[in-house]
Amino acid sequence: MNKFDHLKAVEELQTFRMTNERNSERVTILGARIIKDNYTSKLGDQIWPFYEQIAVAALDVQDFTLADFCIDKLKERFTEKSLRFRRLLGMRFEAQGQLDEAQEVYDTILQEDDTNMVNKKTKTKQKSILIKYLARNKEQDMIDALTKYLDTYYDDHEAWLELCDAYLSKHMYDQAAYCCEEIILLQPSNHICYLKYAEILYTLNHLPLAFKHYCKVLELCTDNVRALYGLQLCASKLLTSTEVNHVSDLHALATERLLQVYKKEPAESMKQLIQEYLSQ
């Protein structure tokens, strides 16, 4: 039987906190074990972000016992005066589907937060909008609310992302493309923004533009497989077009890079399949 490595678990949890990855099942398993084995006494000051992280993950997997345990510990230390703590209470209501109560919590936080914590304020404002509309399936209202919000807080790239996704779910690709353009302005070296933009452009059948943006993704992130596939696909459709230069060169390049990427993989069947796909 494997000995549970507490130190490794703590490190893993720290990594999740940094990367903001939503891996709630894993986090609750690790957190619950650390708590059960009383390893919490070895965490020092790290124990507070730990409890917060486990509480959020526990709410995500509907483990209210674990969540309440962590929330109570945080309450003892920070009390309800802490706005950050109160956000957790809001989340707890959300997890139980009590959207009205959650809404109230977020709204009171917004009213009381007149400090210079701009980041937290916008995040809470965002959350308030999302609960009001997204959770209740009122997508058009949410689009209106987010648009209004972004008029003021136009550098909130997460909000732009939410708006983009809202438009995408309604197949409003032009508007979604516009959101991507704003995100690209805010994060000009984030290849994922360009990737999303390229895919939206392809969906809109703007092949030359999609083609150019796939190239940009590969500039920022060498051999990005998704972009290679996209580039190869665009190029194969543009071979007869005179609008864009270097199509056949880039088509060949993308094909070659894909073959190279798959060459490193052991599965013979996969390699054959890719070769067949690329030769079509």
Place this chain on the structure above:
Amino acid sequence: MSNTKVDVHAYAVPLLHAAKYPSSAVCGVLLGTNTTDGLQVETAVPFFHHWTTLTPMLEVALKQTEIYAKKNNLVIVGCYYSNARTEDNVLPDRAIKLAETIKKNNGDKAIIFLVNNKQFSKLEQDESAITVKEPFNSEEVSLIQKDTYSKVRGLFSSSAYNRVYDFDEHVENVSLDWLSSSKLAL
């Protein structure tokens, strides 16, 4: 009247895919055969868990799945969707569009599975967590194996969804064999 039969893989893989990404919409295609008695839905291939309304990777995944299906003496017979929100049981337009494309290549036959999210959270009941949406022909649908529901319950207890990979994951890490998710050992 023809019968549509569903193998346990075709029932399990979409649910496992949906469970792996509980906060997202997921989708994929169904593989099977067209027999004289009707459609036999054998298994499913998971495609996406994000950007599900965008088309380029859909084209790539479909083409590759066609090649894979042929190698395994199967054809693409339909698609499956799972919405992100629990109460959302509206079949998305893109599901219908995809099914139309599949129909064209499959002699005018295609089937759509929509995961019934409410029933999905009650797997202990012996009721289907998948709604079969067939806007194309009305046929009788039945599960081939009698112990499908209990098998699926077992899969969930063992977190089998961690063994299911979709195309989105594959392009992040090409060593993940997404197509073999359709051959998941039960």
